[in-house]
Amino acid sequence: MNEAVLDRVREGHHELLDLVSELEPEDFHTGSRLPGWTRAHVVAHLANNAISLANMTSAAGRGELVDPYPDGDRDEAIERDARQDAIGLVQQLATSHAQLEIVWDSVAEQDWQRPVRFRDGTVADLVLCRWRELEIHMIDLDLDRTEQSWSSEFCAHAIDFLLPRLEGSEVVLAPRELDRTWEVGNSPTHKIEGSCHSIACWLAGRTPQQVPSGGPLPELGPWP
Numbered sequence: 001m002n003e004a005v006l007d008r009v010r011e012g013h014h015e016l017l018d019l020v021s022e023l024e025p026e027d028f029h030t031g032s033r034l035p036g037w038t039r040a041h042v043v044a045h046l047a048n049n050a051i052s053l054a055n056m057t058s059a060a061g062r063g064e065l066v067d068p069y070p071d072g073d074r075d076e077a078i079e080r081d082a083r084q085d086a087i088g089l090v091q092q093l094a095t096s097h098a099q100l101e102i103v104w105d106s107v108a109e110q111d112w113q114r115p116v117r118f119r120d121g122t123v124a125d126l127v128l129c130r131w132r133e134l135e136i137h138m139i140d141l142d143l144d145r146t147e148q149s150w151s152s153e154f155c156a157h158a159i160d161f162l163l164p165r166l167e168g169s170e171v172v173l174a175p176r177e178l179d180r181t182w183e184v185g186n187s188p189t190h191k192i193e194g195s196c197h198s199i200a201c202w203l204a205g206r207t208p209q210q211v212p213s214g215g216p217l218p219e220l221g222p223w224p
């Protein structure tokens, strides 16, 4: 398992808790950067996602495959949990982080490659999923944190992961800080340039502080 990514997830948990712990109670129930979601929805989703990943990991350890949300509807659970007050939300988030970290601390090296039902992946893929969830949803909270806080490693990972959203396009992505480009299609017709943060942020369907140049930017397909 890539220990650096696990460490980054643990740090992300601390950073997220720091961010939400500083909010006034009323700030939870106002907008986020996601249409139709308040910050409370983002927090509830992140907490439920952590428990879902913990449960899939535990099941994989027993040789079982379980659905990400076996007990019911993901969206209903987010709506229900988002109605909690600030203390309830922070407590749910902190408990979910602890549960996920305890489960991942107990995974033996050879068990990271066990299969899970989520995207027919492995337990190791769940760690990458949590990394994306944390980094991307922290900026959705619409606080001081922006895509500028993403590391170049995270930007490169996000571009790799989100590239299928450009299927059918003919472009080259050329993020300034990264020592590589990404080609989509057989004969790219234009080059999209910008910081790795802005390119990754745009591919994640969010509005970057500086929109990449080289447009018109292609329409994005569904999340992979």
Ligand SMILES: O=C(O)/C=C/C(=O)CC(=O)C(=O)O
Pocket (backbone or CB within 6 Å): 048, 049, 052, 068, 074, 128, 129, 130, 132, 133
């Ligand atoms: O792997 C990703 O980048 C995204 C994963 C999800 O969107 C997972 C959920 O939405 C969820 O667990 O509810």
